[in-house]
Amino acid sequence: MQVPFGDFKRQYMELQREIDDAMHRVLQSGAYVLGPSVKSFEAEFAGYCQVPFCVGVGNGTDAIQLGLTALGVGQGDEVITVANTGVPGTAAIVAIGAIPVFVDVDATTRNMNPRLIEQAITPRTKAIMPVHLYGLMADMPAIIAVAQGHGIPVIEDVAQAHGARAHGSRAGSIGAVAAFSFYPSKNLGAIGDGGAITTNDQTIDTHLRKLRVYGWERKYYSIEEFGMNSRLDEIQAAILAVKLRHLDASTARRVQIARYYAEQLAHTGLILPTTPTGYEAVYHLYVVESAHREAYMTGLKTAGVTTDIHYPMPTHYQPIYQRYAPVWKLENTVRQSETVFSLPNFPELSDAEVEYVAHATRQVAKTIKGT
Ligand SMILES: Cc1ncc(COP(=O)(O)O)c(C=O)c1O
Incomplete structure (x- = not known):
């Protein structure tokens, strides 16, 4: 048997009729940019995330860049974040001339360790950006407590955690702003690029609506610096609205698969993901750990199972970002990579x-234990 790591086409095939209908409605409407589909998707997604405001943008990286800009972050400001992602957050911080300041992640949750934030705060710190990695929310109450103590806003990177919850709160409903990606592999994925920013703050919402269209207050009249062209497409919004209706069901399936793996792989020696009490993870990725990673991945490849590494090189080790390596060690970040x-x-x-x-992983585990 061959098992792919992902397959965008399968999801399209399952929802083909609904997706095709939605696309045709947009094509026939003649409204292709920032029209009724974006407007209604924004309202539906805001409702889903339990916030009053949502602004559709071009992709998740733009969502972070625009979100930071709306918080007033710019040239020379510092943003505290993590170094165990695939880099977009750092790319967005650097794109606006700001400086990423990396803190280590927790050994178990693999999310920002709130106890390490305080030491990273300086007079130039203008935002704190935890990432809800792999579908599990970061420890937001602890992060918000430190941030509030210093009057620093928090921006959530929710690219991997649509629908996740902790202590009853949805991912994307807690920070001053939250950035979502709708890249096709995400839990809520478009047929191409897409992104959104959620917020509880009407002033930020109004600001973002200008920033995503060149800083225009009205057509051809700009009043905001650092405006971009970053708009969610009508077709993508219409498709996302269809998929949003199926999101809870598809999350339930991801959770079901994760539970099955947890049960079946319990005695393999692999370190399996754990969800702290009070958290509802949405398993964007099912990430395990082993000192024998090579052997596992090679064994599984031979058995026809595709695996991947999220992520092989911490951001502060990437040659172009090495200059942002902190003076402290990011031990868990490096070991996990x-x-x-x-x-x-x-x-x-x-x-x-x-x-x-699960069977193939257990078989490989046996050969590893035997070596
Ligand atoms: C944690 C994280 N943040 C941000 C992004 C950026 O999203 P996009 O690819 O839509 O720009 C991604 C996805 O690639 C991501 O995984």
Whole structure:
């Protein structure tokens, strides 16, 4: 059996009629940019995230860049964040002339360690950006407590955690702003690029609506510096509205697969993801850890199972970002980059495929234990 790591086409095939209808409605409407589909999707997604405001933008990286700009972050300001992602957050920080300040992540949750924030705060700190990595929310109450103590706003990177909850609150409803990606592999994915920013603050919402269209207050009249052209397409918005209706069901399937893996792989020696009490993870990725990563990945590849590494090089090790390496060590970030790998976990996997992945992983584990 061959099990892919992901397969965008399967999701399209399952929702083909609804998606095709939505696309045709947009095509026939003649409204292709910032029209009724974006407006209604923004309202629906805001409702889903339990916030009053949502602004659709071009992609998740722009969402971070625009969100930071709306918080007043700019040239020479510092943003405290993590170094264990695939880089977009840092790219967005650097794009506006700001400076990423990395703190280490927790060994178990792999999310920003709130106890390490205080030491990273300086008079130039203008924002704190935790990432809800792999579908598990960061410890927002602890992060917000430190941030509020210093009057610093928090921007949530929710690219991997649509619908996740902690202590009853949705990801994207807690920070001053929150940035979402709708890249096709995400839990809520478009048929191309897309993104959104959520906020509870009407002033920020109004500001963002200008920033995403060149800083225009009205057509051809700009009043905001640092405006961009970053708009969610009508077609993508119409498709996202369809997929939003199925999001809870597809999350439930991801969780079901994760639970099955947890049960089946309990005695393999792999370090499995854990969800702290009070948290509802949405398993954007199912990430395990092993000192024998190479052997696992090679063994699984031979068995026909595709795996991947999220992420192989911490941001502060990337040659262009090395100058932002902090004076303190990011021990967990570095160790995890050497040990993590991800098993296939997407909603359209069949039961037979999921069983096969678990079986193949157990078989490889036996050979590793024997060496
Ligand atoms: C944690 C994180 N932040 C931000 C992004 C950026 O999103 P996009 O690819 O839509 O720009 C991604 C996805 O690639 C991501 O995984």
